[in-house]
Amino acid sequence: MSRDAEDLGGQAVPAQKTLAPIPGGEGNGEGVEESSRQPMSMNLIDPFRPGNEWKLRDGSRRFLELRCHGEGHEWQRRQARGGPARPTMSFEGERKKGAKMKYRSLGKSGIEASVVGLGAWAIGGWMWGGADKAESVRAIHAAIDAGVNLIDTAPVYGFGLSEEVVGKAIRDRRDKVVLATKCGLVWHEERGEFFFASDEKHPTDQGETKVYRRLAPDTIRREVEWSLKRLGTDRIDLLQTHWQDSTTPIADTMHTLMELKKEGKIRAIGCSNATREQMEEYRAAGQLDVDQELFSMLDRKHERENLPYCAKHKIAFFAYSPLAQGLLTGKIGPDRTFQDGDQRREKPRFSAENRLKIQRLLDLFRPIAAGHGISVGQLAVAWTVSQRGCTHALVGARTARQAIENAKAGAVELTTEDLQVMGKAIEDHAAGIP
Numbered sequence: 001m002s003r004d005a006e007d008l009g010g011q012a013v014p015a016q017k018t019l020a021p022i023p024g025g026e027g028n029g030e031g032v033e034e035s036s037r038q039p040m041s042m043n044l045i046d047p048f049r050p051g052n053e054w055k056l057r058d059g060s061r062r063f064l065e066l067r068c069h070g071e072g073h074e075w076q077r078r079q080a081r082g083g084p085a086r087p088t089m090s091f092e093g094e095r096k097k098g099a100k101m102k103y104r105s106l107g108k109s110g111i112e113a114s115v116v117g118l119g120a121w122a123i124g125g126w127m128w129g130g131a132d133k134a135e136s137v138r139a140i141h142a143a144i145d146a147g148v149n150l151i152d153t154a155p156v157y158g159f160g161l162s163e164e165v166v167g168k169a170i171r172d173r174r175d176k177v178v179l180a181t182k183c184g185l186v187w188h189e190e191r192g193e194f195f196f197a198s199d200e201k202h203p204t205d206q207g208e209t210k211v212y213r214r215l216a217p218d219t220i221r222r223e224v225e226w227s228l229k230r231l232g233t234d235r236i237d238l239l240q241t242h243w244q245d246s247t248t249p250i251a252d253t254m255h256t257l258m259e260l261k262k263e264g265k266i267r268a269i270g271c272s273n274a275t276r277e278q279m280e281e282y283r284a285a286g287q288l289d290v291d292q293e294l295f296s297m298l299d300r301k302h303e304r305e306n307l308p309y310c311a312k313h314k315i316a317f318f319a320y321s322p323l324a325q326g327l328l329t330g331k332i333g334p335d336r337t338f339q340d341g342d343q344r345r346e347k348p349r350f351s352a353e354n355r356l357k358i359q360r361l362l363d364l365f366r367p368i369a370a371g372h373g374i375s376v377g378q379l380a381v382a383w384t385v386s387q388r389g390c391t392h393a394l395v396g397a398r399t400a401r402q403a404i405e406n407a408k409a410g411a412v413e414l415t416t417e418d419l420q421v422m423g424k425a426i427e428d429h430a431a432g433i434p
């Protein structure tokens with residue numbers, strides 16, 4: 001990927017110390033391989049120009065490759081024009097010798113899934129301002145090629161579209177995939193618990209769609225048949241109840257799921273958006289292998305109950321939205337705008353003020369990320385799957401490039417010290433971020 005700093009005629013950036021622009025192009029050189037400390041030529045003025053590449057060793061002699069992205073460049077320019085006081089850089093890096101994706105069990109099911117899974121919500125387009133089908137297929141293929149075997153989708157993502165795209169993408173590689181989908185959010189019937197109305201459905205449909213939570217046996221069976229068809233397969237590796245339905249006893253739901261397992265239509269059972277008490281009820285009626293919940297550096301409420309509960313009972317915990325829908329990549333700068341229909345347009349978390357707060361938090365992590373030769377987004381994912389009880393992270397990707405970057409986080413080993421430093425920064429700075 002990258003050329004040596006010597007080849008570029010540039011000066012390597014000290015990986016563990018300085019990640020702000022180097023005045024006059026002078027780094028302090030600490031931790032940088034002697035041979036890579038060359039007088040800077042092309043990079044004197046603009047060391048972080050997008051596309052610039054660096055190759056250096058950090059203090060522990062790990063070999064790093066860093067590539068600068070546009071966002072950092074933009075931040076620098078803004079600063080020059082009197083913009084935000086603290087510019088940030090965005091790096092994408094990788095170790096010279098690629099480590100391997102880690103795999104962990106899905107509860108007691110006997111299924112092993114990559115710690116980084118591909119989340120296919122955005123691929124359905126709905127609530128994400130649309131999606132490019134061909135690029136989505138490329139993203140799925142790239143993820144699989146990079147060692148991801150876990151793909152998480154749901155009928156409601158694009159009202160069938162995400163499952164269809166996933167099905168198309170894995171047609172000739174079904175055996176390489178642990179296919180996870182969901183049930184219980186329905187729009188074909190108005191029974192159960194009303195959840196929300198959407199005026200955006202499949203791109204070709206018009207009008208308002210009412211979505212209900214319903215986990216009754218007949219509904220689950222019908223949904224499974226439709227999912228199998230859309231996914232183009234004869235088995236779902238993991239079926240998860242998407243949101244809990246107060247109108248159906250969990251014992252009835254679980255009974256049906258266990259039957260489906262006996263029939264070979266599904267291989268493992270999970271729940272999502274569930275409480276510890278609800279998990280108890282699932283476990284009383286069968287074998288619960290997975291709990292899927294919102295969890296990231298910015299969303300830590302499950303540290304108190306679900307995570308310890310899952311660890312105790314050997315239930316895999318899937319963290320969803322581990323990048324806080326892109327914010328934790330550090331690539332959502334102040335100028336990023338979102339398409340019509342993209343949920344992030346209206347969310348307070350994506351306000352300009354909040355983006356700055358998050359960039360400041362991420363700045364604290366940049367030395368650690370650089371020390372591992374990874375981006376802050378990869379670090380955020382690696383942090384997520386390093387938390388006690390959190391076995392897997394479902395990371396959404398809309399492009400092959402994103403999918404590859406995210407997959408690489410599944411090979412990262414953070415040290416106890418990294419986790420302590422990050423834990424302190426999160427305690428001190430993340431609490432005030434909505």
Ligand SMILES: NC(=O)c1ccc[n+]([C@@H]2O[C@H](COP(=O)([O-])OP(=O)(O)OC[C@H]3O[C@@H](n4cnc5c(N)ncnc54)[C@H](OP(=O)(O)O)[C@@H]3O)[C@@H](O)[C@H]2O)c1
Pocket residue numbers: 118119120121122152153242272273292293319320321322323324325326327329331377394395396397398401402403405406
């Ligand atoms: N069970 C549930 O109720 C539930 C709820 C939510 C999510 N989930 C699952 O969890 C998965 C992941 O959650 P999520 O999609 O909400 O959020 P996420 O994984 O935190 O963020 C995904 C978004 O971040 C951006 N992104 C991802 N990788 C990137 C990279 N390397 N560089 C730059 N930007 C990158 C992309 O958006 P842009 O490129 O547009 O910026 C992408 O769509 C979902 O797909 C779904 O499978 C489940």
